[in-house]
Each structure stands twice: as structure tokens, then as C-alpha cells.
Amino acid sequence: MKKNIAIVDYGLGNILSAKQSFVKASEDNKIKAAVKITNDPKEIDLATHIVLPGQGAFEACMLGLKNIPDMIDRLCANVIHNKKPFLGICVGMQLLANTSYENGKHKGLGWIRGEIKKIPSTGIKLPHMGWNEVTITNKNKLINLSVLKNYYFVHSYYFDCKYSTNQIGRTNYGIDFASFISKENIYGVQFHPEKSSNQGLEIIKNFLML
């Protein structure tokens, strides 16, 4: 069956890389997939897989999403009710939380219980920028490994999960934080799989196989 991948475009960041990486992962693994960058809520209904990328500030991203009429409604209908596979990347993952404390207090989508907090900057540089390890703490369908692998991170805020069952992988930078979260069909990664070379493309492939 052909997969329809909708990458949600709400006007922020470099999402072409996200698209290219999904195209590459599908071609390399002979997965039939149409990858579309879209800001049309109707495309979310037609999609089999939904990707929410994100770069920049939480508030600006949330506002960008809200400013597309019906987009949040269609995302809820397709992800929460129809259980379509969903992947949030970086700020796209953070938007899943209830609340963010980045420059004030802002409401998120609230799909996975948690809060977005600043990484304590004592003795370390922020943003947390570069390649770091993810230790898998819960069995899952996207990263199947017993050895550590490196992924590319760029962020200053982290997802503080309310329930440890939602934390699938963790990373250390000053503190241990949830770098990979999940709840049923919903996945979120703090790092950038689209910028994490072969190990990132492998996650994308596994997501496409869901």
C-alpha cells in the first residue's frame, strides 16, 4: 500500500531537509511513499503518516500552528482518534506537552503529559548543539538497539515527562532528559533524525513501516 506522508508546514524553519530525508528513506528501502509538505488541513485527512517538524521558539511555533484554520482540529481527529502514526521533531515534539516555560508560560497540545523546561546552564554551553547519545529505556518500534547511537541535537529546552512510561529514550547534557518519547501511535524526538545521517534515516524508515 502506498503511504502518504504529510509534513506539516506552519511557516517556520527548514522543512525541506525533513522532506528530503523522508524521500531518501523511502527510496532506499523501496517503500512506496508520497511525501508532501503541506499547510492544508484536508491533506492531514488523506495522510497515512503525519510529521510535525519544528524549529525556533515554542510560542511562535504554537502560534504558527494555531493560525492555520482547522489544522489543530484535523491533527487531533487523525492522530488522537484515528491513531495515525505521528512523529514530532524537536519543537514539534515539545508542542505535544501541556505547558512550556520558554519565555513565559504557554499552552501546548497536551497529547503527552509533561512540561517544557530550560536545561540548567551551570557549567555547560547552551544551546545543546551537536551529536549526543540516546539511551533506550523502553522497548519501541523506531529505535531497536542495545548499543548507544548518536543523533544531532539543537535545543535549550527539554521535555520533562510526567509519566516515565512515556519516556522511551534519554540523553545526558548537564541533566538526564527525555530525548525520545512515545504514547501509542504518537512519537516525539528531541533530536533531528533528518540531520542524523544513517542512524537518523533508520528511524525515519522504521516510522514509515508503522
Next chain:
Amino acid sequence: MLKIRIIPCLDVKDGRVVKGINFLNLVDAGDPVEQASFYSKNGADEICFLDIGASIENRNTMIKVVEKTAEKVFIPLTVGGGIKNIENIRDLLKAGADKISINTAGILNNKLISDSSERFGSQCIVAAVDAKKKNNGWTVFSHGGTKDTGLDAIKWMQQLESLGAGEILLTSMDRDGTKDGFDIDLLKKASKVLNIPVIASGGAGRLEHFKAAVIRGNASALLAASVFHFAKFSIMDVKKYLKKENIEVRYLNE
């Protein structure tokens, strides 16, 4: 643990890679997309393109180079050189660049740094600083290292941080092209006063230079050009050496 990043820098003019010695004497050294792809497969943690042509035609050529690179290379790509305004930044990000490095335009117009980091996020704004020793400190040069701005480099970098830059690409003009090693004093001073990552640039010639920049200079990332382009040693040689010296690096497929 966060790994030290090794970044090959490709100077690009009219769609071709050229090498630079003290910003002069350019020698053609290949196609940027192929080179970026080669470096990505051979251990680079990021790629940096520096556009050294200034014409409008050249700008459009660069956008095409970035687009083609983004199709083939799946590690972060920084593009700099001749960035003048928000539109230049937007066009390059749209073409697939992850970070934009800003130098002269940020000096002429500080607001470009704050406006662009607000609009696109600090994570994609790299402030490039060309510093040259003067008296007891370092002074900032603009326009590809040709104009003395009179700015104190350390103070300017602190200002760049407060304007919203996400990291500093710090080039020592005294060391650039000499292969005598990074300017450790400059790096040390910069990393000490800054809370954002510093990329060391200018002077890499031997493996020990990379170690010194990390251990003594506290650099978060190491950028080099000619030693890689002319295969004095490979990126993996640097990584193997650093690992042996107990510095955390990323190995491919790890």
C-alpha cells in the same frame, strides 16, 4: 555525552570549491555537492559552505548548490558569506541550509542578528568573527578580513550572544592558512566569557592542534579546510587521534 564536532569548511565561488590561504591565492578544488557528500560519508559532523563570490548571479548559484546538497547530505549544513539581509537568510534556509553564518552584515547592522534569530531561532544563526591580534587583545575585521572595524573581539562576541546568535564561528586571521595551530589564547578567552558554543577556526595543521583547541581552548567544534581538502589527514584521522586522547567524538554508524 556531547561529542566534539569536526567541520570541514568549503569555500565556494561560482559553484566551485576553492581553497584559501590568508584569504588570498585561490586554487580550484572541486564540486561542492560531491565534496559535502564525501565528507559526510567520511565522518564530518557538519558541513560549512562559505560563499566567497559576491555577485547576485553567484547568490542564485549558491542557492542551487544548497538545494542539491540537501538532497544528498543528511548532516547539518551551515552556509555563510555575503549574507546581507533577512531575505538572503530565508532563501538559504528554504533551500535546505540549517544554519546561516553572518559576518560583515551583522557588524554594519546589529539588528540583523537580533531580527533573524528572533524570526528563525537562535539555533540557525551563527555569528562569524574574524579576529586579529592587536596590542593586548584582538580586533574584529569585516569585509572578508580587509577592514579593521576597531571593535574589540571579546566584547563584540559577548554582544553577538546577547543579540541572539546561537554560536560563534571564531577565525584567527593571524593563524588562518599558516597551519601553525589554532589561536588558543583567543579561544580560551572567548569560551570563558560566552555561554554559547564556540567553533575554532584558522590554523589547523597537525593533529595536536585539534586537541589543544578542545582541551586548552575549550572549543565546542573544530573547523578546518585545507588540511582536509588536500588530504594532509582525514576527518577520521582527527577523530581517532582525539578519541585516543580521551576526547569524545562521534564515529560513523555509532
